[in-house]
Amino acid sequence: MMTAISKVQDVLENYKSAVYEKDVDQFLSTYATDVHIYDCWGNWECKGISSWRENVVMWFNSLSEDRNLLKVGFNDVTLEENTSVAFVHCAVSFVAYSEQSGEKLRQMTNRFTFGLKKVNESWVITHEHSSLPIDMNTGKGIFNLR
Secondary structure, rough: OOOOOOOOHHHHHHHHHHHHHOOHHHHHEEEEEEEEEEEEOOOOOOEEEEHHHHHHHHHHHHHHOOOEEEEEEEEEEEEEOOOOEEEEEEEEEEEEEEEOOEEEEEEEEEEEEEEEEOOOOOOEEEEEEOOOOOOOOOOOEOOOOO
8 A cells, every 4th residue: 555645746756656667556546536537648538546547557558568668757847735735737748768778769748737635644636637739730739849
């Protein structure tokens, strides 16, 4: 069982390390059971930890199958919190590397917003929204604006 995360910033650190390690349980430990996610991949939304688990398992499995390591970086982090709720927005970079050669394969940056609440003295993500700006001429996402 994961130790309680007492600082909002530690939620982001847990996110980074869990993605790098492809550790589904560690990754999901920072989400509320009733999490509501608006992601920019596939489905319009994801409601609840079970549904989110399915997406995360597919994501991590695809990284393993491709033999990729994924490093996450949080930039321009803005954090507001009080004793029971917190709000974070930032730019999140995902950089894929080959497990074998260490060669950088690709990179993208998304905009993220997290809503968090404190449950049993631990911060958990209750809402997550990721997005990409859209090129109005092509209708395609702009992956590397930064």
